[in-house]
Amino acid sequence: MGVSEAKIWDILDKVPDPEIPVISVVDLGVIRAVNVNGHRVEVTVTPTYSGCPAMAVIAMDIDTALSSAGIGDVSIKTQIAPPWTTDWLSAKGRAQLEAYGIAPPREAGGPERCPLCKSTQVQKVSQFGSTPCKAQWRCAACLEPFDYFKCI
Incomplete structure (x- = not known):
């Protein structure tokens, strides 16, 4: 069997x-x-x-x-x-990314909010992050850097 x-x-x-x-x-x-x-x-x-x-x-x-x-x-x-x-990411996966400190992808082309403090005051630092599928962003509120999982 x-x-x-x-x-x-x-x-x-x-x-x-x-x-x-x-x-x-x-x-x-x-x-x-x-x-x-x-x-x-x-x-x-x-x-x-x-x-x-x-x-x-x-x-x-x-x-x-x-x-x-x-x-x-x-x-x-x-x-x-x-x-x-990135459309193939599950809803559970998107939530896990954010809880881990990585902003999940959005069609709008950038993170909706900081995955750490949830502020919407975010700015791109570099199109290149810790891996090729991520970009480096920073939160203007908490001043922490974070990865954004790029839309592909």
Whole structure:
């Protein structure tokens, strides 16, 4: 008897993103599909951008989590089209980002408020942040810098 697709999704929901460990790869939206065929499991992953250095770690962490759950026949497929978009972040993931101090993406092109003090008085410091998918912002109220997860 094989494992269920729902069980695989539950396991993957506990695999943290290596760059932002408070959000799972499921809530980040990089898991595109799970296919179960008996004991064989295929997980399809879309990187947040084509040069994402975390992809090797994400694949290894997925394989490790599934192997630890007794699932030995695992393949991880990378799918780059359609490209990942911040629209794929779950509502839970967006809330986790903000609670961690990273402003979640908005279509308006900048953070709505400081994730630390919730002030709307924010200003961009640099288009480039701690990782390529983030920009550096600062709050004019609490004066703290914070990352903004860029819309893609």
